[in-house]
Amino acid sequence: MPRDPLICAWILLIALCLGSTAIALAVGSGLGPVALTAAGAAILLLSWLKARLILNAYLGLAAAPFWRKGFEITLALYALLLLGLYVAPTI
Structure with a gap:
């Protein structure tokens, strides 16, 4: 891994994007409703x-623990809300 934190973050973002793409391609292969x-x-x-990585590495929140914690809590609550809205119709 490179020593530059921005390059490391970029490599991790590429890996996470590849993971998302792989999952999306697998969905097209006819999975059941639970697997979808x-x-x-x-x-x-x-x-x-990816959002946490961008906030910490590119916006510099890694150097500001108070603000990082606030953004992480807000982002986590938003992600949980989206997950609830996504899963609710399938229940």
């Missing part, structure tokens, strides 16, 4: 991880 819901939840989880 799990795939959507996994893509949402990867999106949440």
